[in-house]
Amino acid sequence: MTPAIEIQRLGKCYGALVALDNVDLVIQPGEFFALLGPNGAGKTTLISILAGLTRASHGTASVMGYDVLSGYREARKRLGVVPQELVYDPFFTVRETLVIQSGYFGLKRNDVWIDEILHHLDLTEKAHANVRALSGGMKRRLLIAQALVHKPPVIILDEPTAGVDVDLRQSLWQFIRQLNLQGHTIVLTTHYLEEAEALCNRVAVLKQGKIIALDSMHNLVHSTRGYTLEFRLSSEKLPSGLQAWPGKQDGCLHSLKIKDSSEIETALSILRESGIQVFDIKLLQPDLESVFMKLMEADSAGSA
Amino acid sequence: MTGFYTLFYKELLRFWKVSLQTILAPILSSLLYLLIFSHVLANRVQVYDGVTYAVFLIPGLVMMTVLQNSFANSSSSLIQSKITGNLVFVLLSPLSYLEIFLAYISASTLRGLMVGMGVYAAALLFYPLPLQSPLWVILFALLGSALLGVLGVIAGIMSDKFDQLAAFQNFIILPLTFLSGVFYSIHSLPPVWQLLSHLNPFFYMIDGFRYGFFGISDISPYISMSVVLCCLIVISGWALWMLKSGYKIRS
Numbered sequence: 001m002t003p004a005i006e007i008q009r010l011g012k013c014y015g016a017l018v019a020l021d022n023v024d025l026v027i028q029p030g031e032f033f034a035l036l037g038p039n040g041a042g043k044t045t046l047i048s049i050l051a052g053l054t055r056a057s058h059g060t061a062s063v064m065g066y067d068v069l070s071g072y073r074e075a076r077k078r079l080g081v082v083p084q085e086l087v088y089d090p091f092f093t094v095r096e097t098l099v100i101q102s103g104y105f106g107l108k109r110n111d112v113w114i115d116e117i118l119h120h121l122d123l124t125e126k127a128h129a130n131v132r133a134l135s136g137g138m139k140r141r142l143l144i145a146q147a148l149v150h151k152p153p154v155i156i157l158d159e160p161t162a163g164v165d166v167d168l169r170q171s172l173w174q175f176i177r178q179l180n181l182q183g184h185t186i187v188l189t190t191h192y193l194e195e196a197e198a199l200c201n202r203v204a205v206l207k208q209g210k211i212i213a214l215d216s217m218h219n220l221v222h223s224t225r226g227y228t229l230e231f232r233l234s235s236e237k238l239p240s241g242l243q244a245w246p247g248k249q250d251g252c253l254h255s256l257k258i259k260d261s262s263e264i265e266t267a268l269s270i271l272r273e274s275g276i277q278v279f280d281i282k283l284l285q286p287d288l289e290s291v292f293m294k295l296m297e298a299d300s301a302g303s304a
Numbered sequence: 305m306t307g308f309y310t311l312f313y314k315e316l317l318r319f320w321k322v323s324l325q326t327i328l329a330p331i332l333s334s335l336l337y338l339l340i341f342s343h344v345l346a347n348r349v350q351v352y353d354g355v356t357y358a359v360f361l362i363p364g365l366v367m368m369t370v371l372q373n374s375f376a377n378s379s380s381s382l383i384q385s386k387i388t389g390n391l392v393f394v395l396l397s398p399l400s401y402l403e404i405f406l407a408y409i410s411a412s413t414l415r416g417l418m419v420g421m422g423v424y425a426a427a428l429l430f431y432p433l434p435l436q437s438p439l440w441v442i443l444f445a446l447l448g449s450a451l452l453g454v455l456g457v458i459a460g461i462m463s464d465k466f467d468q469l470a471a472f473q474n475f476i477i478l479p480l481t482f483l484s485g486v487f488y489s490i491h492s493l494p495p496v497w498q499l500l501s502h503l504n505p506f507f508y509m510i511d512g513f514r515y516g517f518f519g520i521s522d523i524s525p526y527i528s529m530s531v532v533l534c535c536l537i538v539i540s541g542w543a544l545w546m547l548k549s550g551y552k553i554r555s
Contacts, residue, residue, distance in 0.1 A: 053392065053396070054554060054555050072398065073398040073400070076396065077398050083389075083392055087389035087390045089385070096317075100310055100314045101397075103307065103309070103310025103314075104310055105307070105397060106306045106398070
């Protein structure tokens, strides 16, 4: 099967700054893929190279088997990109913007599809409003609509929910999930790790231009084994039976690392025997955020 | 073709939606030039026998307006799109650099010609203007507006800020236009200035254009045509190279 996106030894330097360092990545059709990393990790550079907005210093990139340079027309027809910046052309209405964008892709009569995306993105009422008059969230949705006019099989969203209301975010994700179910490959970058965790099947974590983790969401999240058991106790001092357990303490709030759930019972019985009252218990499962933080720490420790 | 046509149409719509500023205002200011200069200089200057100064001035003013507006169109559209960031929509599309080039130039040419025709039509209401060979008029109007449209593309791509574009306009385009013989025949100049005028490509556009109206010119329209055509080819090559290499727009 032709990969949706294939990147080989891709590099980009701005003078002495290495924005991307020999990145290899293959994304299969139908994947819901998250590209994560701190600011300046190279996510936007990677997307820009795929979109033809930036030229790579070396290496190759292709979309649905078409090289982004030598086959740029075919590659771009198969790619929809939602840029990170809230850009718009103040001369036009919402509908004009979409008709023009369709035309750039060689589509003359695209009204049925335009109506459909306007409806899905809740912009139908604003179809004849000037783009300038839209709120930030609406401008964001228009950007998504623009990326979809040519029904691209691969859709890249660079921070699509930055600055979007919570309820709107939900409907946006619903729409994007639906696109994914229809067979579109989705690649997204986001700062909201819980969103990535809920939506994406696979993740690449970038740091300083390199991929430092690439795995399925499930494997990555469960790569840190064990849970955290959080107690609020009547005492600041842990009973001697628990003092050797790994964990940390903040006043009466104690967090203990445990390997599996059987240890919960052990901990509770030790507490009961020593007569310490338990006010509150929380069992924290590993999540993407903790994994992400760990990856960032581990990597800087390694490079230091 | 649809891609090229759409970008052309978008560019056209862009200036048409603000036509008060992009079409009517330049027509008005050219007519003011005509009114003032022809009134002040009416009995002092006669360039060609049997041609009043006002009538001599009209083709030059028409051409000047054509050139300035062609330049303004592509350059301001590009810099606005760059600064607001919406050029990204064109860059993300499968449009080739040649299509992008042709769309911007065609829209610039069209705006230049529209404004030029406006000035011409308005001037005709007040002054009888001969029209010896319309083909030369059309040819030079087309070549001149295209050339300035291309220069506008180059200036728009090279400028990062509005004041850089303004500098391009004020320190290059404006002096070259004013010193090209819009308001005078270069035969009235001292020899040094005559020589310098021959190095100014704008001079050939104005001179050839004027030939179409009067059948008289400082130099042969064939030479002017060749010079303008050569400039157009060289400048277009430069602009196309910029667009192809992604200079300043695809980092």
